[in-house]
Amino acid sequence: MPKYLILKHYRGSAPATVNDVPMDQWTPEEVDAHMTFMDDFGKRLEAEGEFVDAQALSPEGAFVRGDEQGQPITDGPFAETKDLIAGWYVVDVDGWDRAIALAGELSLAPGAGGKPIHEWLEVRPFYGAPTATGD
């Protein structure tokens, strides 16, 4: 019953993948095939009763902090070299092994030439509630 975040990154510092042709160089059909795969993956998670959330993020945005006057200052938009969060799935599954299996499948989304992209995904456990017997 634990929850995991499966995190997708925009290419940055993440290790190189097998088939890492940028998406804007795919054919329109290849982009459609990729989107359909992602959509089906989400639907399957729902049907299995494992889906919690899925979101995609724009690469736009900035780092923000408050300065000494209490005013927000920003750094960005980001250079392409930065490692950015692209989106995520949150899954509620029986355990780590299942989360890893799901991320492994997601990594095989089709890319250029209709071949799997084998991208690196980050899998992170959520904190759970403290157990009732755990004192």
Added chain:
Amino acid sequence: MPDPFDEATLRPLVPSVIGVLVRRGADFAAAEDAVQDALVEAVRTWPEDPPRDPKGWLVTVAWRRFLDGVRSGAARQRREEAVDAEPGAGPVGSADDTLRIFFLCAHPALTPASAVALTLRAVAGLTTRQVAEAYLVPEATMAQRISRAKRTVSGESFDRPGDLATVRRVLYLVFNEGYSGDVDLAAEAIRLTRELASLATDPETDGLLALMLLHHARRPARLRADGTLVPLAEQDRDLWDTALVEEGVDVLQAALARERRGEFQLQAAIAALHADAPTAAETDWVQVVQWYDELLALTGSPVVRLNRAVAVGEADGARAGLAALAEVDPALPRHRAVSAYLHEKEGDLAAAARLYAEAAALATSAAERTHLTKQAARLNRH
């Protein structure tokens, strides 16, 4: 005075009403849906027009809903044949049929998460929304999980006896895990365990009930107002619920007297020793270690071995505790936290601070991480 027709009155009737429908020839999945429909109807109409016999009313309305579903369903003919061939049991339902609903919902073919979800709906009578809130998942996801679970068990023979141990494991999970939304899962688990104990006599079910009562008694002292955890040794024992402690101890003693010990009775015995100590310092650690020895011999569980090391540390000193810890798999989630505690007790504060910081990084809840981080911070200030 509580409203006699609120949810808490209705919900205990759910498994026996499902049992009646199944006994009359409905398949489990359809019966469960029909009873949920009847509950919605009851909540809507009872305040204006309360029935004299709530259970009979639920059976009648649920059965009508079931027949409506059969008539409109694709498998109409097959189902009608099944219903016609049925001798027509009365509305009362037997304890055995209710027990079979417990077994079906905890069926070993289900994953733990599915068994928990199905039990909360078909045995506890919660709505899908309430179950979803308790586990922080979308309602649609929980609906799918429950409907898959129902499909998994729908082919199972209703008359085959089940295993009480699988039911107990599911109830323990309900008690131990989950967030509290608008339903108190721990109280719900206690209610269901009481019912299981009344349906089928077994000292281990009583052991589980005692364990739950003894832990539940400590709940008012376990969390500070800001949600941070208070370790057992620092809890204000005046906040413990003495009535629950007494009941837990009584239930446990009666179970132990029957000389068929099991894991839950032994865990409850340890919880009872803690409950019995007026202060943490007065805990009878020697006896706690003896119960852990028995529990370890019975289960061989690495987690028991880890908890035993803590108890040995209290009974025989930190050095003995660390020796016991050396035999425990270091990959266990709380191994580092126990090691930190024992190192501090032994006086090696630098090692303890480092181990607490490592333990914080391995914590499985935010409350535990905060607690362990503060332990490291406390030692690093010296």
